[in-house]
Amino acid sequence: MTHRSPRLNRWIVFVAVLLMLVGFGSGAGSVMAAEKIIKIGTIFPLTGPVATAGQRCQAAVQTAVEIINNKHPEIKVPLAKQEGILNGYKIVLVHADSQGKPDVGKSEAERLLNQEGVWALIGSYNSSVSKPASFVAERMKRIFMCGASSSAALTQRDMNYFFRLAPTDKTESIEFVDVLKWMNKTKKANVKTIGIIYENSEFGKHAAEEAKMAAAAGGFKVVADVPFSPGATNLNSEVQTLKKSNPDALFGAVLGADYSLLVRTMKQMAWLPNIAINYCSGYQDPVITKQLAGDADFFMGSTAYSPQFASLMPAVAAVEKIFKSKTGGVPFDGDSIQEAVAMLVLAQAIEKAGSLDPDKVAKTLYANTWDSPLSLGGKVAFVKGGQNIKAQSIVTQLQGGQYKRIYPEEMADTKIIFPMKPWGKR
Amino acid sequence: METFVQVLLDGMLNGMVYALVAAGLCIIWGVMDVINFAHGEYLMVAMYVSYWLGFLLNVDPLLSVIAAGIFIFILGAMTYQLIIRYTIGKPGLVALLATFGLAIFLKNACMNRFSPNFLILTDTWLSDKTLHMGNLIFPVPQLVAGLLSLVVVGMIYALINTTRFGWAIQATAMDRDAAELMGINTDRIYLVVFGIGGACVGIAGGIMPSYLAVHPEVGSMFGLIAFVCVAMGGFGSIPGAFIAGILVGSVEALAGFYIAPVFKYIAVFGLYLTVVFLRPKGIFGW
Incomplete structure (x- = not known):
């Protein structure tokens, strides 16, 4: 028989009590269930x-x-x-x-x-x-x-x-191309070429692929395909590339701070397309829009909700x-x-x-x-694969910091400003 | 040709800002053999200093550079006094991990305090201003940042090469024990060097809110590029870091425009690997 010291015994009791408490705790977890x-x-x-x-x-x-x-x-x-x-x-x-x-x-x-x-x-x-x-x-x-x-x-x-x-970005791409066709038909916009700028990620690359397919189906020519690394220190060469190609329309898949950098770089380089439409991007972010103030105006994007949809x-x-x-x-x-x-x-x-x-x-x-x-x-x-087939969005344009509904026409609350107002005339 | 000059000009201006960020890292690395992983986060903190001075007190970033430089000088000195001092003489990994921890702390502290929201200063003296020379466009904020970089790097170069204090820094960098035997207080040299390194990046960060959004992640890429500039220019060489900064900015812009925008960082890191492979000590390495 072994003899334990009283101190050791106290430790054993302490550990046993601790274990019981842990056990009680897990029991309490099942009570939570x-x-x-x-x-x-x-x-x-x-x-x-x-x-x-x-x-x-x-x-x-x-x-x-x-x-x-x-x-x-x-x-x-x-x-x-x-x-x-x-x-x-x-x-x-x-x-x-x-x-x-x-x-x-x-x-x-x-x-x-x-x-x-x-x-x-x-x-x-x-x-x-x-x-x-x-x-x-x-x-x-x-x-x-x-x-x-x-x-x-x-x-x-x-x-x-x-x-x-x-x-999906497929739905949005088709919708964007529909906007361009509608513009050409009703406003004689004469939009023929498209540039795409997108972050080099799952989202951006897929959006760009869908944009290219939709553009081809709609009879538009993609003249600039500009991916960029998210979180870049500058977007100078990206905007220079767009400026050189000078597309009539720009599709953007640019998230967060990159979006504000893009808009500011476009302003610095004194370049704007006639129309710029954004997928899910900084465009829809009310905080970025507020920060960019007037510079955010006249850009467009698909929007599932904004306070102006009340x-x-x-x-x-x-x-x-x-x-x-x-x-x-x-x-x-x-x-x-x-x-x-x-x-x-x-x-x-x-x-x-x-x-x-x-x-x-x-x-x-x-x-x-x-x-x-x-x-x-x-x-x-939902249909097979899990897509919500009732999903809808409206193409909006920022005018005076407000997301104005532009397309589909029956849901519009204002007229599109086309072409985008040049930087120097705002 | 005009487009080439414009792209090169944009690249060089960005490169000069990289150079200023890199100069701070270079002096710390060169003198103390310490890799400051929190360098990008110093830049981010400086941007916040400048932003809040602008937002709350209406101080323009052009003036805030002084406050940001001083603030990050103090932050750098505190970093040395509270953290780095205890890592001197220990394996290099200790200081590296300590500054890595500091980087995470600073980033999360700013995120907690200021949220991850992007903060933009509008209507600053420089924001959105451009100079036109023929068809060439000079973005004024980047131009001023580039000139500032030139002045600050020049001043640091002069400080190190023409003053007694600078010679003491050089002596400490060459042989700390010998410098101490000559009566140089190397502990104080280290403290000031960490502060100066911080001040460089603080000045760069102070001017940046004129053209860049402020957020907790903004320093990461700048920090990484600063490492490339320092390694490429030569550990401890201020002119090397400056030239490497301009080289990196130019290569980034030219590759981005003439090859593909997505290729620009591949070109930068490719150039870095090539230089380090051919000359491991960098272009102007000691």
Whole structure:
């Protein structure tokens, strides 16, 4: 028989108590599960060059969760009038930062699913991050709701658990070319050539490919194809290249700070095309637009939402009030609102499926058309691959710092200013 | 020909700013053998200093360069006093990792304090101004930044080569122990050198809000290019870093325009690898 010292005995008792506490703790965890909590993981670029957009996307999901978890009779969106879903389940968000990097996004998806035990994922703003992160979810048969990533390739993978709300860059490219045709027809704009400037990423490259295909189909000639490295110290040679080719129209897929650098470099080099239309980019970012002030005017882009759309989407105002409280007064933009819609539609599907079985919920998502007062078209419906076929956007033009609706004509609230006003005459 | 001159001019102006950023790194590297990984973040902090002086007190970046230079001088001196001093005499990796940690700290502190939003100063004395000479366009902010770079690098070169203090710096860089035996307070030399290195990048960062958005990531690429300039110009050679800066800016612009915009950094790093392969100590290395 061995004799232990009293001190050692005290240590053993201490460790035993500690272990019991840990055991109690894990027990408490399962009680949490019994408390009806659904953990949803979010992956957005909270740091890095597009962090400002990522943080707004995260705030949008938080806004949607606040509406789902609590009674908001004043808000006219589905689930607002009840408290929680599935008879009292509340949603708890677990956030992750992708830094805008695909490898980080992928490992964060793995961490959220494996270690945090989240039930589904929402994200990831950058198409280049959404792609690998959603592969992780698909492999584990977990739903991935993608609000804003626009690369058409994401919904061409025949995935079963991936759902994307935003219009794709393919849809947008066709829409941009339609704008040019409409301009040529109704305004005798005589637009024949197109230049494309895009960041050298999954999003930018795919947008450029779609732009080239749409341009060819529409009979336009692409005379400048200008990729650039995101976060570059300058865009001088890029703008010089565009200036040399001098296209009639410019399509841009330029995110964050790069967009402001592009606009300022264009101004410095005293060059403007007749018309400039942007995919998801700094154009849609209300903060950048405000910072660029008058220099941002007369650029155009596809927009799923801006405060100037209030008359088309009356339900947004009450939701935006909550959103603004999280962003220091910055309103929804076309990207962030899609993330709120992603969360709301997922919650509606869980409620309708009456189950937390991901297969059942995924099938329910496909099988129904969802009411979505925060979407331009008012509805959301997914087809094979997970694309929302009801996704709509309006081509807007910044005039006096306001996103004015230009195209389609029936939704326009003002006339296009064409050609863009030269820098020296603003 | 006109286009070639315009592209080259743009490249050289950018290159002069790279040179000023690199000069700060070069002097620290050359004298102390310390790789300051937080150099790009010093630039970012200087840009914030200049931005907030402009935004809150309406001080133009052209004047804020002085405040930014002083601020980053103090930041550099503090970095030495609180961090680097304890790494002297230890393996080089220790200082490298310490400054890497500082870089992450500075970036996240700014992100936390100022958010990741892009901040742009409008209506500064220089912003959006251009000079026209025939068909050539000189962007005034970059032109002033380039001239400022020329003046500051010239002053540092003169300080190091024509003053007793500069000779003390050179002596310390050559042999610290021998310098101490000659009565030079090498600890103070290191402190001031880190401060001067910071002041260089502080001045560069101070003028930049005239034409560049300020955000927590803005210094990363400049920091990387500064490393290339210093290694290419020769460790510790201020003229080397200056010439390498202009070379890098010119190659970046010419390759970006004549080959493909996406090729510009490939050309820069290709040039760097070539120089380092042919002359490992750099063009003007000691």
